[in-house]
Amino acid sequence: MSWEDTFKSWGAAPGTTEQQKMENTETAVRKAISASARLADMDISIIPQGSYKSKTNVKNDSDVDICVCLNSTFFPRYPEGKTQNDYGNVDGSISFSDFKNLIQKALEDYFEKSEITRGNKAFDIHSNTYRIDADVVPAFAYRYYYDTGYDWHKEEGICFLTDDGTKIINWPHQTYRNCKNKHDATGQRYRKMTRILKRLRNKMQEENIVEAKDIPSFLIQSMVWSAPDDHFNRATYSADVRAVLAHCYNETLPNGKHATLREVNDIKNIYGSHQPCTREKAHAFFSRAWSYFEFE
Incomplete structure (x- = not known):
């Protein structure tokens, strides 16, 4: 096979069956979160991200990356010399560790504990004949406040803490x-x-x-x-x-x-x-x- 033919093959998107399994996985995660009584009243967005959302995933090497973002509580970036008081912000009503634990319980209740592995960054949902592997990342919204004025970068990003304490900021919408x-x-x-x-x-x-x-x-x-x-x-x-x-x-x-x-x-x-x-x-x-x- 020539390189040109190889490139055409490598550049193709995953097939219909694989794509359907990815969509099944996303649907299952959404159902797991909505089934939780503790999470039902929270302002949460389910945000597909990574190569799955951007459609740059390759055949037979795909997983689903999904962020479960709490919008009502956010991690801020304030300009030097300013604090939450300058913007009228107050401490959130839930810690990130507590929110992550709620996500874990919701996933384990829906999928069963044996199908979930807690990692440093995300929860791994194991594949089966109906779905593929998924990484579910709990996160808070992230507001980047500009150095001048009182506005922040729109749209918001997401931010989460790993279990070892590292803060990670991503911008899935952008x-x-x-x-x-x-x-x-x-x-x-x-x-x-x-x-x-x-x-x-x-x-x-x-x-x-x-x-x-x-x-x-x-x-x-x-x-x-x-x-x-x-x-x-x-x-x-x-x-x-x-x-x-x-x-x-x-x-x-x-x-x-x-x-x-x-x-x-x-x-x-x-x-x-x-x-x-x-x-x-x-x-x-x-x-x-x-x-x-x-x-x-």
């Missing part, structure tokens, strides 16, 4: 919107290119190629998103892959624009001390990917 806009602006090629590079990462890992180890899917998605629109929708898939991969390689060089590259949400930087993958490690992966395809 990520989905920017992903969709990029896909539309690139002749429906953005998601395909993201899947292709994720499939390559998976194949390199299967072959024990060290440069592919611990390369996050969201880093790949964000680096592809950062490529200019004219790198997509060329005459062939191979031409797109070559152009996008060259961008990823060049911008992660020491003199590249890596310091200013943003995640798909267009808020957080792709590289920095807050991220698990360094610029150097990402560059090594993109360099090895280039040689794997035998591009010149």
Whole structure:
């Protein structure tokens, strides 16, 4: 099979059966939360996120990432020198640990304890013949207050504490919107290119190629998103892959624009001390990917 044929195969979305299992999983999580008497009166949003929501998941390697967000209580970011008193905010009525425990009970009551594993960040719902694996992340809303005035960044993000005490902030609404806009602006090629590079990462890992180890899917998605629109929708898939991969390689060089590259949400930087993958490690992966395809 030629690389062009391989790219077309790798770029395809999961099939109908796999997609239906993902939707079944989301529906089951929604039912579990709504069935809880303790959670029923809370202002909660169920937010599909990750590759499932952005439709960049690959065949036979999909899971469902769902955030259960309490909107009435939020983690704030205040400007230096200001506190909740400056904004008329008061302490929430529930702690994050208590909220996470309520989510755990709701999931265990609905799915049974044996089907749920509590992780540091999320609850893992195990797959069966009807659904696929799911990560359910309890979270509070996140308000980023601007340095001037009294307004905050709209739309709100989400924020949660891991069991070991680390605070993690994500922006799922912005990520989905920017992903969709990029896909539309690139002749429906953005998601395909993201899947292709994720499939390559998976194949390199299967072959024990060290440069592919611990390369996050969201880093790949964000680096592809950062490529200019004219790198997509060329005459062939191979031409797109070559152009996008060259961008990823060049911008992660020491003199590249890596310091200013943003995640798909267009808020957080792709590289920095807050991220698990360094610029150097990402560059090594993109360099090895280039040689794997035998591009010149």
